[in-house]
Amino acid sequence: MAIQRMDNVAIVVDDLEAAVAFFTELGMELEGEALIQGATPDRMLGLDGVRSTVAMMRTPDGHGRLELTKFHSPEAVAAGPLDPPPHTLGLHRVMFAVDDIDDTIARLRGHGAELLGEVAQYEDLYRLCDLRGPSGIILALAERIG
Structure with missing residues (x-):
């Protein structure tokens, strides 16, 4: 069995409004925003008391999506330097x-x-x-x- 598609890439941001404006300027379209909370995200993420706002951005061709997430609780944590160099392990760009x-x-x-x-x-x-x-x-x- 094969995957169907890559659905989206999720990015945690500290300023959702600024991130939406940035990616809108790039040419993406805001598909929608939602407040996410409750048992499902708690279980999925392995965290307690998840409350976040998600903005789904769509490329003009409709095939690519970015999920921009602002955590209200628990508060987002930095994984390393605020502006890691481009050769940092993990998701690059x-x-x-x-x-x-x-x-x-x-x-x-x-x-x-x-x-x-x-x-x-x-x-x-x-x-x-x-x-x-x-x-x-x-x-x-x-x-x-x-």
């Missing part, structure tokens, strides 16, 4: 294909995004970069040029 990398960077800078390095060209195929966004999230952008 989320990559998005964009039409215009320079325009996207400029728009996201208005929401606090910072380039980790610089825009680099891979052969005659792509322009690529890594950015740090809200809550230290690293995302990559790829613009196909060839």
